[in-house]
Amino acid sequence: MADIKEPSSQVPSLDRDCTTLSRHVLQQLQSFGPDAQDLSAIMNRIALAAKLISRRLSRAGLLEGVLGFTGEVNVQGESVKKMDVYANEVFISVFKQSGLVCRLASEEMDKPYYIPENCPIGRYTLLYDPIDGSSNLDINLNLGSIFAIRQQEGNDEDGEALDLLQNGRKQIAAGYVLYGPSTMLVYSIGKGVHSFTLDPSLGEFILSSENITTPTHGSIYSVNEGNFWQWDESIRDYIRYVHRHEGYTARYGGALVGDFHRILFQGGVFLYPGTLKKPEGKLRLLYETAPLAFLMEQAGGRASTGTQDILDVVPDKIHARSPLIIGSTEDVAMVESFIHERAREEALKAQPSAVR
Ligand code: AHM
Numbered sequence: 001m002a003d004i005k006e007p008s009s010q011v012p013s014l015d016r017d018c019t020t021l022s023r024h025v026l027q028q029l030q031s032f033g034p035d036a037q038d039l040s041a042i043m044n045r046i047a048l049a050a051k052l053i054s055r056r057l058s059r060a061g062l063l064e065g066v067l068g069f070t071g072e073v074n075v076q077g078e079s080v081k082k083m084d085v086y087a088n089e090v091f092i093s094v095f096k097q098s099g100l101v102c103r104l105a106s107e108e109m110d111k112p113y114y115i116p117e118n119c120p121i122g123r124y125t126l127l128y129d130p131i132d133g134s135s136n137l138d139i140n141l142n143l144g145s146i147f148a149i150r151q152q153e154g155n156d157e158d159g160e161a162l163d164l165l166q167n168g169r170k171q172i173a174a175g176y177v178l179y180g181p182s183t184m185l186v187y188s189i190g191k192g193v194h195s196f197t198l199d200p201s202l203g204e205f206i207l208s209s210e211n212i213t214t215p216t217h218g219s220i221y222s223v224n225e226g227n228f229w230q231w232d233e234s235i236r237d238y239i240r241y242v243h244r245h246e247g248y249t250a251r252y253g254g255a256l257v258g259d260f261h262r263i264l265f266q267g268g269v270f271l272y273p274g275t276l277k278k279p280e281g282k283l284r285l286l287y288e289t290a291p292l293a294f295l296m297e298q299a300g301g302r303a304s305t306g307t308q309d310i311l312d313v314v315p316d317k318i319h320a321r322s323p324l325i326i327g328s329t330e331d332v333a334m335v336e337s338f339i340h341e342r343a344r345e346e347a348l349k350a351q352p353s354a355v356r
């Protein structure tokens, strides 16, 4: 029999290979108490959802009935794709019989979904966008899932979910899954931002970066410039500024998670401002902009509507939208400075000439 010469602590790569997501949550909380166990178990279930979605995406072009539209239109008025439906169901299925999550609210469901068998003890709500960047689905480009966890407040016996209409500082955890060349899961429970990469040979998410920090400035600006004609003049001012100065470069992939991921690691700014057609922008607060704002603040960056921190916005309905300016502190501040300047000019114009 071969001798075992080295204990695992002397093989650093082994320690790293064993730092799975659920173990990392427990390490972060420095506890094995019931709350820590719950959060660790929830993250483990989200990881399972990510693996199921990742598996289906990786074979989508080979299977019948995976790609394309269902023919339905969702509560947002957007055409639903088959993968949207599948991924939405995956998140529900992984939490059945878990005793963890009583209620799920997603982009694809008009109203929150209750898992009655969990509700007597499940004290959490999962908010999620099952497939973010759906326009990338049929062309095999990167996609994402976004999630946030909130404590369920009260019994919500009437099913109105009014306790969800609170600001993003009520989130106890948030994260996303990036389905790219590899599948990554990035999360925060309010103790820094950490990324994990799915090792297909193990079927586990393994720690890849701890305590990610976003640079205070970056060269990237990420925005759909096709909307230029329907932006407020202040956003056009900013875009004209970056067009006319050295040191900026554009990157836009059409899938928020991928665009955000780049900025989280490399700095810069992502914008989805209000437009003529959608004055509050396209992105939804509870399961898109607020979770990413939670991560960005944890990484030392900022997230703003232009006039308010995203995490302070209180939604008036579950599917409320918010403009988004997110990324490096200096770059977000620069976009805001153009917004403030135009607002100041407007306020001056509105004053009677005697006051001016
Ligand atoms: P989706 O969740 O329905 O896919 O919509 C959100 C997506 C984001 O991923 C992305 O940033 C944005 O919509 C792109 O919108 P546009 O095509 O208007 O640039």
Ligand code: MG
Binding pocket: 107, 129, 131, 132, 133, 288
């Ligand atoms: Mg989305």
